[in-house]
Amino acid sequence: MSVASSTVEHMAFIEARGLVKRYHVRNAPPVEALAGVDLSVEQGTVRALLGPNGAGKTTAVKVFTTLLVPDEGTATIGGIDVLKRGDEVRPIIGVSGQYAAVDEDLTGLENLDMVGRLYHYPARESRRRAHELIDAFELSEAQNRPVKGFSGGMRRRIDLAGAIFSKPQVLFLDEPTTGLDPRSRMGMWEIIQGLVSEGTTVFLTTQYLEEADRLADAISVIDGGRVIAEGTADELKAQVGGQQIELTVVDPGDAELVLAVLARHGASEPRTSDDGRTFTVGVTEGPRALESTLTELNAVGVRMHDAGMRRPTLDDVFLKLTGHMAETDTAADEPAHERAGAGS
Amino acid sequence: MTTIAKPGASAVRRPSGLSTWYTDGWATTKRNLIKIKRVPDVLVFTTLQPIMFVLLFTYVYEGVIDIPGISYTEFIMAGIFAQTIVFGSTWSGSAMAQDLKNGIIDRFRTLPISHSAVLIGRTNGDLVINSLSMVVMIAAGLIVGWRITTSVWEGLAGVALLLLFGYAFSWVMAFLGMSVRSPEVINNAAFIILFPLTFLSNAFVPSETLPGPLQTFAEYNPVSALVLAARELFGNVPPGYPEPDVWTLQNPIATSLIGIALMLLVFVPLSIRKFGRVSTRS
Structure with missing residues (x-):
């Protein structure tokens, strides 16, 4: 438009x-x-x-x-x-x-x-x-x-x-x-x-x-x-702050180690995925932060499936704005209070 | 896809009030006629239940209940007519509750139609159902020996009075249907309220046979007036039937008409107002 x-x-x-x-x-x-x-x-x-x-x-x-x-x-x-x-x-x-x-x-x-x-x-x-x-x-x-x-x-x-x-x-x-x-x-x-x-x-x-x-x-x-x-x-994504680093590790046991490294290089609080193997953090200078993060993690022997930069998704926006994740269940019932009054 | 929704090319007509009222009423009536044809429950209730009542009451009670001067079959038919008609009018209640539950009422309420259109279509649907029931019951009654002993005109007036009462009662039920939380409530309430209402009347036994307070209730029960009015118009009042001591039963036709007028005057506006406010609880 x-x-x-x-x-x-x-x-x-x-x-x-x-x-x-x-x-x-x-x-x-x-x-x-x-x-x-x-x-x-x-x-x-x-x-x-x-x-x-x-x-x-x-x-x-x-x-x-x-x-x-x-x-x-x-x-x-x-x-x-x-x-x-x-x-x-x-x-x-x-x-x-x-x-x-x-x-x-x-x-x-x-x-x-x-x-x-x-x-x-x-x-x-x-x-x-x-x-x-x-x-x-x-x-x-x-x-x-x-x-x-x-x-x-x-x-x-x-x-x-x-x-x-x-x-x-x-x-x-x-x-x-x-x-x-x-x-x-x-x-x-x-x-x-x-x-x-x-x-x-x-x-x-x-x-x-x-x-x-x-x-x-x-x-x-x-x-x-x-x-x-x-x-x-795009505007909403920009509100979360530019780029993010996302890492997926082989062994979830490395979590503490990874979070510590990410906290040092990231510009925001690092986040852990539900399965405990993927970690994201907002960064200001993407490529450089990614490079130094990987160097450090390699040095301590953390093995990774995947590592890269990505732009924030609307999920990130949602989390940032509301403090909770968006519910994506398929049962679309509105809560009890909406049900209660709509009829009269 | 070819253009299917380009705004501005709309063919919506906004005709004057009266023709809108007629076409809206017809469109919603047609919907209910299709449903009568297609939903087996409705047809079964409409045709088989009245036959069942006619047979049950006449053959089961004929031997035990003795009405001097007239066969029980002739006495009971007006009662069965009235009960069937009253129950037939509950379709409007459960249908409105169902429409409210499944969301179609929101569709209707966002269309450029008057608030009365859907209700008119629904109550018309009940009128058709009740008319069908009447035809079936009259046929069944004639087979088991019931006769209209007055004139054709009085007989027709009796049928008309019963149907009119049912139509007015449909508006009461439509209002209740929009006021309850689920269609099941209406169906259960129909049994809890309508069975006493029809049995605590003169429909199946002379009201004088009922014990004290129940007799008083039966005398002022509008169903009693309706039943007695139908009996008078069909010529089924037993000879030597005691003159009732309350005005409502001394003038049953007038009482029935007053009841019909009251139901319409109160519940037509109430239902229309209610329709303009309800929305599916999602």
Whole structure:
């Protein structure tokens, strides 16, 4: 996106200011699912809201899509006040929630046709568009059979087809690939990238760093109901500090030795991987630090599988910003407090 | 991929209020009609259960329960009609709870439709289910010897009153369906609340036979008024049946209509308001 950064504020298409949403839990102080969220997304771009389970991602999407009224703050889409003029927002947005919102007893075609009729397409137009989407999303298998019994990937594709039925200006995707197998995930990414290339503004949430990195122009990192960092993937990586040295040793017993050496040459606290064999540390002058580290470790006889420099990943960013690793489990349930209040 | 979502080329129409209301209502009704056709549970409950009730009650109790001046079969049919209709209306409750659980309610709520559209489609679905049940029950009743002894018009009025009561009750159940935490709650609650409601009435025995407090409950139970109204319209009131001592049962048709009006006046707006606020608990 080549929009000069100085004009970004004026071009904001999706905008939120100071969103707060509290959930009241019995016998406990209220939980703030959103604790003052500011967001600003330009038209025609893809924004990822990246965060772990319970960070407030779904709550934020629900506010933008008129499903939930926040306790404080404002939200606009295309200059329309989402909270006061929801009726005018709904025709220009498409939403695909965390669970595929399809009727299991209806066929793929019937599901899409119903959505089309509810967007007030005339009967023939609705059918034509439904067929068009079935072709484009390779859903012909589910065209004339009830959705019940189809895979999660298929359901999500039908759901996404429903979300873009009316060619919305903004598409909201809440964890579009959570729970999908790797192949379905790749397929979903391709579809989303196709939509983006046609100019749809996309706002997606994800707990997968890879997904945010791959799909989004800009990433907002959310944790504990607050946006704690924002920027392109590169900008975020730069925040962690330039380069890193990464070493993998043969014998995990050498850990103490390696950590001591890395601490001396690195610019940050060295980190140990879960299996205890890979060690990373941020450095200021990469090649030289790597060379001297290797020389020292060779001298004391530490044998290595692999040694090299790498740029920080979004995982590093996440760890740096939140103090904990991103959860990447596939069970995407939001925590109890989000479940508690959303219904009333 | 050819362009499939290019914004701005949208064909969304925003017709005037009344035609939107009609097309939205039809689109959601169609959804429920397809489900009736495709979900075996619904068809079984709709057709087999009423037949079972007709046969069970008439053959099992006919010999033990003696209603002077009329066969038990003729006495019981209005009761079976009312019970089946009341239970038939719980589909709206479990369906709304199910929609809420699996997320499709979020899809509906982000579409440019009125808050009433989905509810209208759902309650229409119950009306169709109950109409099917009525046809089956009437056929089964005629086979075992039940007759409408008044005119065709009064008979039709009786059927209409039962269906209208069921339709109004569907709105009550739809509201409850959106208020509970899971579809199972609705199904269990239906048994815990609706069985006493239909049995503690004059549906299966004359309410005078019930002990003190239960008799009072039965006299003011709206199901009693509905059953008695149907009995009057079908001409199934036993000769010499004692004149009820409460207004509600002295004027059962008026009482039923008042009950229907009250349910609609209270629960249509409540349900529509509720629909505008619920969202899937994810």
